[in-house]
Amino acid sequence: MVSAVRILDKATSQPRSRFNLGSATTIRRSPGRTQLATIRIRIPSVKSQPNRVELVASVGVRGVTGIAQVLFRIFRDGREIYNTLQGIESSGSEQNYIVTFQAIDRNVKSGSHVYTVTAENQTANTKAVIVGPISFSGLAVKTRS
Known part of the structure; x- marks a missing residue:
């Protein structure tokens, strides 16, 4: 059986629209964090259960x-809801x-929710920078069978 969905809300943020070495921002060393983008998603009411918020981020x-x-x-x-780790090589390679x-x-509760994506460098004596682009989007949908 195919599940049907109804869109509850959508939000996007694109703080950087292109690659630019001139505006590079150093990714802070853990436990510090570099905030990349923020969006706000509104879940209208308890009747919006069950639901899901689909989040997609791209970072240069x-x-x-x-x-x-x-x-x-x-x-x-x-409150952290997701994380992923990516190795970033430097000179002599990509x-x-x-x-x-x-x-x-x-199954996000009703109300207005702020989603934030961050980055932090976990490796001593290394450096990685944000060069863009950055985009972050969220789509809230009500799901039903």
């Missing part, structure tokens, strides 16, 4: 020194990456 990253292990996290209302990942947040 450049390796500068060593092989940085960059931890990307997604937070809902300040240096520029577009890291894309998707997360699904299920």
Whole structure:
């Protein structure tokens, strides 16, 4: 049986629309974090259960020194709901990456929710920078069988 969905809300953020070495931002070392983008999704009412919020982020990253292990996290209302780790190589190899990942947040309570995507470098003596583009989007849907 095919599941039907109804769109509850959609939000997008694109703080950087292109690759630009001139505006590179260093990814902070853990436990510090570099905030990349924020969106707000509204779930209208309890009658919107069951639901899911589909989140997609793409981040342009450049390796500068060593092989940085960059931890990307997604937070809902300040609470981590998803993370993924990506190795970013530097000189002598590939240096520029577009890291894309998707997360699904299920059965979100009604109300307005802030989703934030961050990055942090977990490897000492390495450096990686955000060079763009950055995009972050969320689609909230009501699901039913």
